[in-house]
Structures are given as structure tokens and as C-alpha cells.
Amino acid sequence: MIALLVRDLRLAMRAGGGFGLGLAFFLLVTVLVPLGVGPEGATLAKIAPGILWVGALLACLLSLDRVFALDFEDGSLDLLATAPIPLEGVVAVKSAAHWIVTGLPLTLIAPVLAVLLHLPEGGYLWLVVSLALGTPALSVIGTFGAALTVGLKRGGLLLSLLVLPLYVPTLIFGAEVVKRGAEGMAIATPLLLLAGITAGAAALLPFASAAAIRINLR
Amino acid sequence: MEMTVHGLACARGGITVLEGVGFALRGGRALVLRGPNGIGKTTMLRTIAGLQPAVAGEIGLPPESIAYAAHSDGLKATLTVTENLSFWASVYGTGPDAVEAAITGMNLGILRDRQAANLSAGQKRRLGLARLLVTGRPLWVLDEPTVSLDAESVRLFAGVVRRHLAEGGAALIATHIDLGLDEAEVLDLGPFRARSPSEGGALSAFDEAFA
CATH class of the missing domain: 3.40.50.300 (P-loop containing nucleotide triphosphate hydrolases)
Known part of the structure; x- marks a missing residue:
């Protein structure tokens, strides 16, 4: 399973692997919003938590259709399904690789980009914490969506439609954590709910994803 | 068996x-x-x-x-011949020796550091079949x-x-x-x-x- 993780990370880093796609998108969103909304610090500070979380979420969504599609097209998914690794393990590793390639860099770069959006001082710590806790859920849920649409040509649109509603709770609680943090209010409730969503998704969804892939490979 | x-x-x-x-x-x-x-x-x-x-x-x-070899070889274009085989060797729990044996067995020695994208169709097929040798099945x-x-x-x-x-x-x-x-x-x-x-x-x- 570690071999699979290393392979996926190596593929992502090589030319055409799609590393940096989500990061570039996130950068664009946070640079363009101040230009569109105007330079007023108060307005930007108010919308910053929401914009940062929406940007991170869409950046995650952008690279989801690559999670299984490439392996399906070149036949490796068939071979992985007959290999001694359980398919649930394959799916979990794929989500982990997706998170390392998109979620983790987004989390690390977010505080830098938050400066552009005048995020109030108290929000930076909670921005990083909420993204670190929330983006794994985005990867795991997204992997489930990718597993459902794996055999479809141009399944990207369907994938987005399937996954976006499932992303809503993560977005609401994630942005709420940052907003409350920025305003200096108590953050325990949304933070716990966010962590709960991630833990639940990571524990249960790999099984659902593996079942979906088994059906799609028939 | x-x-x-x-x-x-x-x-x-x-x-x-x-x-x-x-x-x-x-x-x-x-x-x-x-x-x-x-x-x-x-x-x-x-x-x-x-x-x-x-x-x-x-x-x-x-x-x-069972070691299954389908129509498509399941190769990763941006990985080299050795990297492709080493990946399957670690999935199947066989060591680097199996990779060496497979490279020799399917006559891939001079191509070992070539990326799979740059192989001809027949060479890709040989690499795909070499995978069988590293499975040990x-x-x-x-x-x-x-x-x-x-x-x-x-x-x-x-x-x-x-x-x-x-x-x-x-x-x-x-x-x-x-x-x-x-x-x-x-x-x-x-x-x-x-x-x-x-x-x-x-x-x-x-x-x-x-x-």
C-alpha cells in the first residue's frame, strides 16, 4: 500500500501529473476576488473566511476526476483489483495521495493568501486548523464520487454534481470555524462537527468507494 | 496447484x-x-x-x-521500465531480484531507464508481460x-x-x-x-x- 502511495505521489509530481493545478486555482481565486470586490479592508475581512473555504473546496474538486480515471484508462485499475491489496485499501491510499497533492498544499498556502483578503488576525490559526481537519473529508468524499463515475467518459460534470452536495456540511462548518475565530468567538462546536465529518467519512466511505469500483469494473 | x-x-x-x-x-x-x-x-x-x-x-x-494480464498493460507512461516493474513487485511482495529477473527474462535490459511513454507498442507489451514474472503467482x-x-x-x-x-x-x-x-x-x-x-x-x- 505504501508502494501505491509512493507511485501515486511520483506520478503527480512528474510532468502532466496535475500537481499544482488545485494550488494555482486557489491562488487565482484569492487574487481575483479583491480585484472584483474592491480594496475595502472591512468588506474583504467579512467575506474572507467564506472565500478561502470555497476556493479550497473548488480547488479540491478540480482534480477529482483524475483520481481513478487515469488508472481506469490504462488498465491498471483492473490489475489493482486483482492484486493482493484489498480494494478498500487501494481507495484509501488514493484518497490519501489526493489529499497530500491538493489538500495539504492548500492548507499550507492558505494563511499566505489570506493576507490578500484581509483576514482578521485571530483567524489565521483557525484557518489552518479548519483546513487541515476539513480537507481530508473533501478528498475522501471526492474519491467516493470518482469511484461512482469511474467508467464514464467525461464523467467530470456528473462527478461535480454528485460531490458538491456532500461537500456542503464541510464547507459550512469549516468556514464557520474561521469566521468565529476571526471574530474571537468560541469555535469548539463547528470545529468538533468538522472533525466528526472527516472522521466519519474517512472511516466509512472507502468501503462504499470500493463497492462502487467493483460494480463499475464488471 | x-x-x-x-x-x-x-x-x-x-x-x-x-x-x-x-x-x-x-x-x-x-x-x-x-x-x-x-x-x-x-x-x-x-x-x-x-x-x-x-x-x-x-x-x-x-x-x-492468479496473475491476470488484460488487453491493456496497465503501464504508467511517466514511470521508467524499472519503476513500473518495481511498483508491481512491491504490491505482490516480491523483491528487487524478481524485477531483475523479469527485465532479463523479457529482454528489457537496454530499456530499463526509458520512460514507458517512449517505448514502442511491442516494447510496452513486453513490459506488460514482464509484470507477470514479478507477481510470483x-x-x-x-x-x-x-x-x-x-x-x-x-x-x-x-x-x-x-x-x-x-x-x-x-x-x-x-x-x-x-x-x-x-x-x-x-x-x-x-x-x-x-x-x-x-x-x-x-x-x-x-x-x-x-x-
């Missing part, structure tokens, strides 16, 4: 294509599947490899014994293994299969060309073509519900 198949029926796209297939395959033997396009060779091999459920019948084989299930191989590579591959059989392995091969494996038995799938319901064949569960 013995594999037995009894009364196997398999379906593609909800339509049963083969029924009543039965054979036994012991270690050291090869079985070549023959039959026209669309008879269901690939479907049957996928069923045996466990990628899809059988409609009816039993497949008896030791667990963790006794039963090879091969779907048209010789597509895009030149005559010399076919002979090379036949030699690899023969060595595998000599070591007690077995091979189930769907192919249209003569591999030159004299010891292989041939199973023609023509007589096992599933009858349509109008000819007295079994209805699928779905059609049965509406019959």
Missing part, C-alpha cells in the same frame, strides 16, 4: 455469452482458449480473474494464485498476450511461458495465433456459446421477472 471450472456461465452487458464451460488445469500445463471474436474469451477470463461474478457454475482455484491468465509482438518476441514469450510451466505454474491463454507451445491443450469455446431464450436457453433473472 489445480484449477477446476464447472458449468461456468458468464455474461457481458447483461447478456449471457457462454454457458456450461468446464475444464481442469493442473500445474505444469497450459490451456489455450480459441474461438471467434465476441464468443466471450475476455469475459470468461475476467470472470475467472474475479473482476466480475459468474452467472452460474463454479470456479475452484487456490486463493491468491502460479496461474497466469493471459488475454491476447501476443498482440503487437514481433515473431522474435513471441518466441521469447513462449520460452518464458514454457519456463513458468516447467516450474510447476499453469497458464490459461486466449489467443488467435500459434504460440508454439506444443504441450498446450486447446479448448474451443464455440460449442459453449450461450443459447438465446428463443432457442431454449435460460432467461436472465431480469428477463425472467417480466416473462
Whole structure:
């Protein structure tokens, strides 16, 4: 399973692997919003938590259709399904690789980009914490969506439609954590709910994803 | 190591294509599947490899014994020959020695640091087949293994299969060309073509519900 993780990370880093796609998108969103909304610090500070979380979420969504599609097209998914690794393990590793390639860099770069959006001082710590806790859920849920649409040509649109509603709770609680943090209010409730969503998704969804892939490979 | 198949029926796209297939395959033997396009060779091999459920019948084989090679090689274009093989070696728990043996066995030595994207179709196929050697599995299930191989590579591959059989392995091969494996038995799938319901064949569960 570690071999699979290393392979996926190596593929992502090589030319055409799609590393940096989500990061570039996130950068664009946070640079363009101040230009569109105007330079007023108060307005930007108010919308910053929401914009940062929406940007991170869409950046995650952008690279989801690559999670299984490439392996399906070149036949490796068939071979992985007959290999001694359980398919649930394959799916979990794929989500982990997706998170390392998109979620983790987004989390690390977010505080830098938050400066552009005048995020109030108290929000930076909670921005990083909420993204670190929330983006794994985005990867795991997204992997489930990718597993459902794996055999479809141009399944990207369907994938987005399937996954976006499932992303809503993560977005609401994630942005709420940052907003409350920025305003200096108590953050325990949304933070716990966010962590709960991630833990639940990571524990249960790999099984659902593996079942979906088994059906799609028939 | 013995594999037995009894009364196997398999379906593609909800339509049963083969029924009543039965054979036994012991270690050291090869079985070549023959039959026209669309008879269901690939479907049957996928069923045996466990990628899809059988409609009816039993497949008896030791667990963790199959190495499956499909039409596509499952290569990663941006990884080198060695990296591709090393990945499968660690998935199957065999070591770097197996990778070296596979590279030598399929004559990939001078290509070892080449990216798979820069290989010719025949070289890719050889790399795909070299994967079988790193699996260390006794039963090879091969779907048209010789597509895009030149005559010399076919002979090379036949030699690899023969060595595998000599070591007690077995091979189930769907192919249209003569591999030159004299010891292989041939199973023609023509007589096992599933009858349509109008000819007295079994209805699928779905059609049965509406019959």
C-alpha cells in the first residue's frame, strides 16, 4: 500500500501529473476576488473566511476526476483489483495521495493568501486548523464520487454534481470555524462537527468507494 | 496447484455469452482458449480473474494464485521500465531480484531507464508481460498476450511461458495465433456459446421477472 502511495505521489509530481493545478486555482481565486470586490479592508475581512473555504473546496474538486480515471484508462485499475491489496485499501491510499497533492498544499498556502483578503488576525490559526481537519473529508468524499463515475467518459460534470452536495456540511462548518475565530468567538462546536465529518467519512466511505469500483469494473 | 471450472456461465452487458464451460488445469500445463471474436474469451477470463461474478457454475482455484494480464498493460507512461516493474513487485511482495529477473527474462535490459511513454507498442507489451514474472503467482491468465509482438518476441514469450510451466505454474491463454507451445491443450469455446431464450436457453433473472 505504501508502494501505491509512493507511485501515486511520483506520478503527480512528474510532468502532466496535475500537481499544482488545485494550488494555482486557489491562488487565482484569492487574487481575483479583491480585484472584483474592491480594496475595502472591512468588506474583504467579512467575506474572507467564506472565500478561502470555497476556493479550497473548488480547488479540491478540480482534480477529482483524475483520481481513478487515469488508472481506469490504462488498465491498471483492473490489475489493482486483482492484486493482493484489498480494494478498500487501494481507495484509501488514493484518497490519501489526493489529499497530500491538493489538500495539504492548500492548507499550507492558505494563511499566505489570506493576507490578500484581509483576514482578521485571530483567524489565521483557525484557518489552518479548519483546513487541515476539513480537507481530508473533501478528498475522501471526492474519491467516493470518482469511484461512482469511474467508467464514464467525461464523467467530470456528473462527478461535480454528485460531490458538491456532500461537500456542503464541510464547507459550512469549516468556514464557520474561521469566521468565529476571526471574530474571537468560541469555535469548539463547528470545529468538533468538522472533525466528526472527516472522521466519519474517512472511516466509512472507502468501503462504499470500493463497492462502487467493483460494480463499475464488471 | 489445480484449477477446476464447472458449468461456468458468464455474461457481458447483461447478456449471457457462454454457458456450461468446464475444464481442469493442473500445474505444469497450459490451456489455450480459441474461438471467434465476441464468443466471450475476455469475459470468461475476467470472470475467472474475479473482476466480475459468474452467472452460474463454479470456479475452484487456490486463493491468491492468479496473475491476470488484460488487453491493456496497465503501464504508467511517466514511470521508467524499472519503476513500473518495481511498483508491481512491491504490491505482490516480491523483491528487487524478481524485477531483475523479469527485465532479463523479457529482454528489457537496454530499456530499463526509458520512460514507458517512449517505448514502442511491442516494447510496452513486453513490459506488460514482464509484470507477470514479478507477481510470483502460479496461474497466469493471459488475454491476447501476443498482440503487437514481433515473431522474435513471441518466441521469447513462449520460452518464458514454457519456463513458468516447467516450474510447476499453469497458464490459461486466449489467443488467435500459434504460440508454439506444443504441450498446450486447446479448448474451443464455440460449442459453449450461450443459447438465446428463443432457442431454449435460460432467461436472465431480469428477463425472467417480466416473462
